[in-house]
Amino acid sequence: GAVVSQHPSWVICKSGTSVKIECRSLDFQATTMFWYRQFPKQSLMLMATSNEGSKATYEQGVEKDKFLINHASLTLSTLTVTSAHPEDSSFYICSAASLSAQYFGPGTRLTVL
Amino acid sequence: GESVGLHLPTLSVQEGDNSIINCAYSNSASDYFIWYKQESGKGPQFIIDIRSNMDKRQGQRVTVLLNKTVKHLSLQIAATQPGDSAVYFCAETKNSGGYQKVTFGTGTKLQVIP
Numbered sequence: 001g002a003v004v005s006q007h008p009s010w011v012i013c014k015s016g017t018s019v020k021i022e023c024r025s026l027d028f029q030a031t032t033m034f035w036y037r038q039f040p041k042q043s044l045m046l047m048a049t050s051n052e053g054s055k056a057t058y059e060q061g062v063e064k065d066k067f068l069i070n071h072a073s074l075t076l077s078t079l080t081v082t083s084a085h086p087e088d089s090s091f092y093i094c095s096a097a098s099l100s101a102q103y104f105g106p107g108t109r110l111t112v113l
Numbered sequence: 114g115e116s117v118g119l120h121l122p123t124l125s126v127q128e129g130d131n132s133i134i135n136c137a138y139s140n141s142a143s144d145y146f147i148w149y150k151q152e153s154g155k156g157p158q159f160i161i162d163i164r165s166n167m168d169k170r171q172g173q174r175v176t177v178l179l180n181k182t183v184k185h186l187s188l189q190i191a192a193t194q195p196g197d198s199a200v201y202f203c204a205e206t207k208n209s210g211g212y213q214k215v216t217f218g219t220g221t222k223l224q225v226i227p
């Protein structure tokens with residue numbers, strides 16, 4: 001099946017710094033990618049929809065200036081958490097959409113000290 | 114608002130028994146439903162899906178049942194194995210702007226007792 005990768009798989013950073021997470025579709029082109037956030041023992045919550053070549057669409061309550069999304073190619077979307085704070089610590093998961101399905105990445109564990 | 118939720122947060126099952134995980138949804142406009150399995154520290158893994166015009170679909174050891182009348186979805190796992198231990202999410206999808214937008218339910222943790 002289709003493969004989606006994320007990098008890094010985990011990251012620890014200091015409060016106030018920015019962190020970039022990459023999401024790649026390895027064997028198919030994805031015009032649309034999605035970013036989710038998952039807190040411990042909770043479900044996945046959609047943060048934003050990333051469209052290649054256009055601005056991302058953010059879900060209600062998600063700060064677009066804090067969570068910068070760039071979808072520069074059909075196989076790569078990046079999420080940058082700017083000025084990260086401890087409350088941003090979470091598991092960030094991306095998915096890439098083909099014509100018929102969505103494929104999820106393995107997730108990135110972000111810990112902000 | 115629209116939501117997808119589960120009845121049971123935790124389910125403990127003896128190895129070899131059958132497991133049934135339930136899910137209630139509220140949006141009757143969803144195109145189809147998906148069950149995902151998520152192991153600790155990993156992304157969701159697709160298990161099985163079912164379209165809104167179907168009421169049952171079978172896979173290998175898994176069966177999904179859809180009851181649109183009461184807006185209920187269930188996942189049945191036959192002969193549950195220790196490797197089935199994980200959190201299971203039901204999700205509903207609907208077409209939004211040309212793509213399928215996935216909304217996850219709250220999740221059920223399945224614990225298989227050896």
